[in-house]
Amino acid sequence: MTDFTKTKAMFQIPVGTIYLDGNSLGPLPKDAPVRVANMLKDEWGDMLITGWNKAGWMQQPTSVGNRIARLIGAEENSVVMGDTLSIKVYQAVASALELNPTRKVILSDNGNFPTDLYMTNGLIRTLNEGHQLRTVNPEDIEAAIDDTVAVLLLTEVDYRTGRKHDMQRLTAKAHAAGVITIWDLAHSAGALPVDLSGCNADFAVGCTYKYLNGGPGAPAFIYVAPRHADKVRPALSGWLGHESPFAFDLDYQPGNGIERMRVGTPPVIALAVLEAALDIWDMADIKDVRAKSIELCDMFITEVEARCPQLTLDTTSDGTARGSQVSFRFADGYAVMQALIAEGVVGDFRAPDTIRFGFAPLYIDEADVMAAVDILENIMTNDLWNTGAFKTKSAVT
Ligand SMILES: *Cc1c(COP(=O)(O)O)cnc(C)c1O
Numbered sequence: 001m002t003d004f005t006k007t008k009a010m011f012q013i014p015v016g017t018i019y020l021d022g023n024s025l026g027p028l029p030k031d032a033p034v035r036v037a038n039m040l041k042d043e044w045g046d047m048l049i050t051g052w053n054k055a056g057w058m059q060q061p062t063s064v065g066n067r068i069a070r071l072i073g074a075e076e077n078s079v080v081m082g083d084t085l086s087i088k089v090y091q092a093v094a095s096a097l098e099l100n101p102t103r104k105v106i107l108s109d110n111g112n113f114p115t116d117l118y119m120t121n122g123l124i125r126t127l128n129e130g131h132q133l134r135t136v137n138p139e140d141i142e143a144a145i146d147d148t149v150a151v152l153l154l155t156e157v158d159y160r161t162g163r164k165h166d167m168q169r170l171t172a173k174a175h176a177a178g179v180i181t182i183w184d185l186a187h188s189a190g191a192l193p194v195d196l197s198g199c200n201a202d203f204a205v206g207c208t209y210k211y212l213n214g215g216p217g218a219p220a221f222i223y224v225a226p227r228h229a230d231k232v233r234p235a236l237s238g239w240l241g242h243e244s245p246f247a248f249d250l251d252y253q254p255g256n257g258i259e260r261m262r263v264g265t266p267p268v269i270a271l272a273v274l275e276a277a278l279d280i281w282d283m284a285d286i287k288d289v290r291a292k293s294i295e296l297c298d299m300f301i302t303e304v305e306a307r308c309p310q311l312t313l314d315t316t317s318d319g320t321a322r323g324s325q326v327s328f329r330f331a332d333g334y335a336v337m338q339a340l341i342a343e344g345v346v347g348d349f350r351a352p353d354t355i356r357f358g359f360a361p362l363y364i365d366e367a368d369v370m371a372a373v374d375i376l377e378n379i380m381t382n383d384l385w386n387t388g389a390f391k392t393k394s395a396v397t
Contacts, residue, residue, distance in 0.1 A: 001288060002197065002236045002284045003283070004361055004362065005031065005098055007016060007280055007283055008362065008363045008364075009264070010280050010283075011027045011029060011371075013027055013363060014198070016344045017346060018368045018371055018372045018375075019124050019342060019363070020347040020358055020364065020365075020368075021322075021347055021348050021357075022211060022213070022340075022358045023187060023191070023213075023325050023360070024099075024323065025209055026209060026211060026212060026215075026307070027213060027363060029213055029273075029277045029279070029280055031276045032215070032272075032273045033271055035094060035149060035273070035275065035276040036269060036272050039055075039268075039269065039272040041095050043055040044269075049166055057268045058266070059203050059268045059284065060123075060268060060271045061082050061262055061271075062077065062080055063336045064081050064271055064275060065078075065164055065221060065258070066190070067207070067221075067275075067281075068081070068206075068212075068278075071194070071212075072188075072194035072196055072288070073194050073222065074197060074200075074205065074223050074367040075197055075198050075225075075226050075354070077226075077257060077258060078223055078224060078229065078257075079222070079223045080221065080223050080258045080262055081266070081271065081274075082221075082222075082262055082264075082267070084217075084220050085115070086115045086116075087119075088168075088220045088221065088222040089115065089116050089119045089120070089153075089182075089205055090122070090235065090236070091235060091236055092182045092203040092204075092205050092222060093123055093151060093153060093223070093235060094095045094234075094236075095203070095228075095232040095233065095234065096151040096180040096181075096202065096203055097123075097131065097150055097151055098233055099202075100151060100178070100180050101178070101291065102152040103148060103149060103178075104129070104131045104150060105132055105133075105149045105150055106120055106124075106131060106132070106133045106149075107135075107136070107141070107145065107151070107152050107179075108133065108134070108135050108136045108152075108154060109135055109165065109204065110137060111138040111155075111158040111159075111160065112154070112158075113155055114183075116153060116184055118234040121133055121354075129164060131286070136306060137164060138158060138165070141154065141170065142169070142170060142173060144255070145173050145174050145179060146177055147177050147178055149177065149179045150180065151179065151182060152181045152182065152232065153178070153184070154170065154181075154183060154184065155183075155184035155185075155186060155187075156183055156187070156188045156194070157188050157192075157226060157323030157324075157325075158188070159187055160314070160321075161322075161327055162315040162316070162320050162322040162323045162325040162326060162327060163313055163321065163322060164192075164321055165317070166286035167183060167195075167196075167199045167201070168198070168199045170199070171199045172199075180202045181201055181207065181357075182202070182206075183196070183203070184205050184206065185204055185205065185206035186206050186210060187210065187211075187324075188206070188222075188323065189206045189207075189208070189211060189212055190212040190213075190286075190289075190360075191210075191211045191289075191293065192286070192289075192324050193287055193290055194370075197323075198226070201225060202224075203221070203222070203225070204223035205220065205221065206220065206221055207220045207221075208220065208277075208357075211358075212274070213279060213280070213362075214270070214277050215270065216275070216325075218270055218274050219271060219274065221265070222261045224261060229258050229260075230256070232260070232261075234254060234260050234277070237254070238262065238263035239264065240262040240263060240264055241254060241259065241261060241262045241263060242255055243255045243256065243290055250368075254296065270353045284362060288361075289361050290324075290379030292361035293324040293359050293360070294319035295318070295361040295366075296361060296366065297319060297324065297359050298319055299311060299366065299370075300357065300359065300373065303369070303373040304328065306374060306375075307327075307377040308376055308377055308380045308381075310330060311329070311330050312330070313327075313328055314327040314328060315327050315328075321324075324358060324360065325356055325357060325358045326357050326359070327350075327354045327356045327358065328354070328355050328358075329342075329353045331353055331387070332353075332385060332391070333354055334349045334391065334397065335385040335387075335390040336355055336376075336385040336390075337349040337355050337397075338377060338378070338385070338391075339384050339385040340355075340379060341370075341376065343375045344375070345375050345376065348397060349397045350395070
């Protein structure tokens with residue numbers, strides 16, 4: 001059984017803050033600063049360029065990938081770290097399309113995070129081979145899977161509503177129609193158990209700065225099913241994905257398996273932060289995290305619905321059908337969120353009118369949920385959000 005009191009003590013949460021935004025940026029693991037300071041001093045400082053060999057920097061993208069693999073039900077040596085999620089989406093779509101060369105449609109839903117769609121359209125323009133991105137409503141996705149579709153590109157958990165797709169069923173339906181699947185796990189990794197291997201998924205991508213707590217700009221990951229890994233051709237054929245980068249061969253030869261999805265120099269310092277975060281994940285069982293997250297979200301929904309009738313729930317009340325977040329809609333949602341943040345309850349706002357709260361059991365408990373609801377109720381009942389100061393938008397919401 002995961003000891004959540006112990007995991008909570010391992011994060012730096014500012015006094016007076018109830019942090020319900022770990023779905024956008026997880027908090028700092030307390031061990032990370034020392035870990036990074038040591039890495040800088042002992043490895044970069046003392047070893048200089050020999051750190052690539054002596055400190056294992058060059059292997060980090062796959063060794064850390066294996067630590068992520070455990071959390072997403074992926075096989076050993078099927079996950080590699082690097083770049084940002086947007087880049088990993090591009091790589092996955094490009095490689096998936098090549099596995100299905102006679103078809104031209106990439107199917108997604110209009111609840112997907114915009115960058116996934118932007119990157120896909122950018123790739124389509126570059127390829128200039130008549131591909132087309134088709135987006136339907138999330139609830140219509142299953143019916144839209146047919147044998148014209150080359151690639152199904154879905155984010156498992158909707159970033160706004162928290163609605164969760166059924167990965168097992170949709171992957172099976174896609175495969176029956178000859179479709180290659182790409183799952184974006186941005187709001188799944190560290191939020192709920194994922195079973196890529198059991199679902200027979202083809203590709204998956206995700207970021208590590210949300211529920212995994214790797215810090216701002218933490219590297220993303222990409223998964224390629226072992227059955228495809230030696231067949232896929234990387235669109236971003238960088239030197240560190242080459243089979244022998246230090247041969248400095250002028251011709252590109254893809255590396256072994258997942259190694260070919262590496263692009264350039266790994267972000268060694270950022271990976272050291274992520275390793276500190278993953279040490280906390282080693283103390284947790286993702287099944288316990290999921291059970292507790294459903295409890296916390298249920299409690300928040302029940303209390304807010306009873307005490308803040310002004311807000312409209314925009315997340316399913318079926319715990320198994322959502323991720324680890326709860327959203328409400330309110331016309332002046334932006335101002336409500338600013339009023340909450342001023343009182344120490346940090347969530348975020350998503351246009352046009354959604355206030356969103358993430359619940360990460362590693363550091364959020366029942367007392368936090370009840371205290372957050374008390375503050376929200378006070379703001380709504382007394383219209384404390386209704387001032388000019390709370391209505392002025394900043395660049396990052
Ligand atoms: C957070 C998120 C991203 C962010 O992409 P970056 O390249 O890391 O900025 C992409 N896709 C989804 C589905 C997300 O939720």
